[in-house]
Amino acid sequence: MNYVLPHIDKLEPYKSGIMPKDHERAIRLHLNESPYPPSPEVLAALQHTSAEVLHRYPDPQCTELRQALADFYQVESSQVFCSNGSSELIGLLFRTLIGEHRRVAIPYPSFALYENVAASYQSETIRIPTDEDFSIDIDQLMACAADVIVLVNPNAPTGLLLPASEVERLARGFDGLVVIDEAYMEFVETDESVIPLIRELPNLLVIRTFSKAYALCGGRVGYALGNSSLISAFEKGRNSYHLNTITQRLALAALKDQQYMKSNAAAVRRTRDAFSSQLAELGFTVFPSQTNFVLCTPPANSQLTAFEWMERLMEQEIYVRYFNADRLRDKLRISIGTDEQMDHVIAQFKAALNYSD
Numbered sequence: 001m002n003y004v005l006p007h008i009d010k011l012e013p014y015k016s017g018i019m020p021k022d023h024e025r026a027i028r029l030h031l032n033e034s035p036y037p038p039s040p041e042v043l044a045a046l047q048h049t050s051a052e053v054l055h056r057y058p059d060p061q062c063t064e065l066r067q068a069l070a071d072f073y074q075v076e077s078s079q080v081f082c083s084n085g086s087s088e089l090i091g092l093l094f095r096t097l098i099g100e101h102r103r104v105a106i107p108y109p110s111f112a113l114y115e116n117v118a119a120s121y122q123s124e125t126i127r128i129p130t131d132e133d134f135s136i137d138i139d140q141l142m143a144c145a146a147d148v149i150v151l152v153n154p155n156a157p158t159g160l161l162l163p164a165s166e167v168e169r170l171a172r173g174f175d176g177l178v179v180i181d182e183a184y185m186e187f188v189e190t191d192e193s194v195i196p197l198i199r200e201l202p203n204l205l206v207i208r209t210f211s212k213a214y215a216l217c218g219g220r221v222g223y224a225l226g227n228s229s230l231i232s233a234f235e236k237g238r239n240s241y242h243l244n245t246i247t248q249r250l251a252l253a254a255l256k257d258q259q260y261m262k263s264n265a266a267a268v269r270r271t272r273d274a275f276s277s278q279l280a281e282l283g284f285t286v287f288p289s290q291t292n293f294v295l296c297t298p299p300a301n302s303q304l305t306a307f308e309w310m311e312r313l314m315e316q317e318i319y320v321r322y323f324n325a326d327r328l329r330d331k332l333r334i335s336i337g338t339d340e341q342m343d344h345v346i347a348q349f350k351a352a353l354n355y356s357d
């Protein structure tokens with residue numbers, strides 16, 4: 001007997017990056033984690049956590065964190081929803097707003113989790129191909145006959161950014177729900193967020209996370225901003241105590257220390273730009289990233305395929321991301337670590353390419 005629903009049975013589980021065994025030695029450049037620890041304020045909040053927080057149920061409305069986010073973005077707290085990572089939000093999005101047998105348009109390539117969750121809700125994903133250079137054509141996206149459009153901006157795994165004005169044109173020109181995943185927006189120097197537009201556009205939902213620039217991926221906190229009717233749907237659909245007290249406090253402390261987050265994001269940008277130039281000098285094609293990772297194609301004359309490069313680096317305990325997916329098979333996605341870690345990666349590439357300098 002098979003007790004599993006047929007549409008679930010045929011799903012492939014979402015493939016996250018592998019977890020290195022030797023945590024001490026591993027250079028983790030495959031999960032877009034921050035190379036820097038969370039703010040000292042976060043660590044202080046963690047240390048001041050007493051056993052009492054385990055004894056009592058957490059605040060299911062995340063009142064304090066929600067209010068802090070609302071103040072920060074100058075919106076109402078009824079326009080903010082906090083979640084157990086933005087991954088939980090993506091599930092809630094389908095559970096409460098999109099539902100079954102709907103059509104969801106998303107540029108390709110992009111964050112694969114949306115497709116996986118859509119399939120688990122028996123909704124269809126329409127992949128809108130990006131151009132040769134991975135740029136996204138907003139008009140093409142708008143013209144698709146879909147119920148919902150999802151746009152990751154800056155996009156993953158390409159790192160490319162669309163200006164806020166283009167995203168705004170999309171949100172105004174499309175009648176259905178428009179979901180903008182801004183997981184990497186803190187790394188964008190000019191800030192092309194469309195969060196200010198949620199006050200005005202009832203079909204716009206923005207998803208953010210503490211996982212990347214705030215270095216809190218182990219804590220699992222994401223949030224959504226949108227019209228209060230969208231947000232109240234999440235309130236109705238969520239699990240009862242979905243965000244534990246410790247996590248709520250850590251996110252609050254992280255949010256308050258903007259200076260720390262911003263200086264780390266700036267450091268990541270500097271390292272990324274230097275690393276990208278070095279890759280280009282070695283003959284890699286590097287896509288212009290606005291995030292904490294770069295997508296690149298190893299040089300054609302390097303004798304190794306992208307998959308073999310990934311394996312070669314792994315032998316040196318350097319983990320980078322390889323996607324066995326259309327248009328990505330000849331590429332690597334490399335997260336930005338410290339300067340020292342990136343120098344180490346460049347040294348490995350040089351050695352394998354027989355560079356002498």
Ligand SMILES: *Cc1c(COP(=O)(O)O)cnc(C)c1O
Pocket residue numbers: 032084085086087088111152156181183208209210211212217220221222
């Ligand atoms: C990393 C990432 C997230 C964050 O996921 P969490 O569940 O919050 O850790 C969301 N969207 C995209 C596109 C990402 O790359």
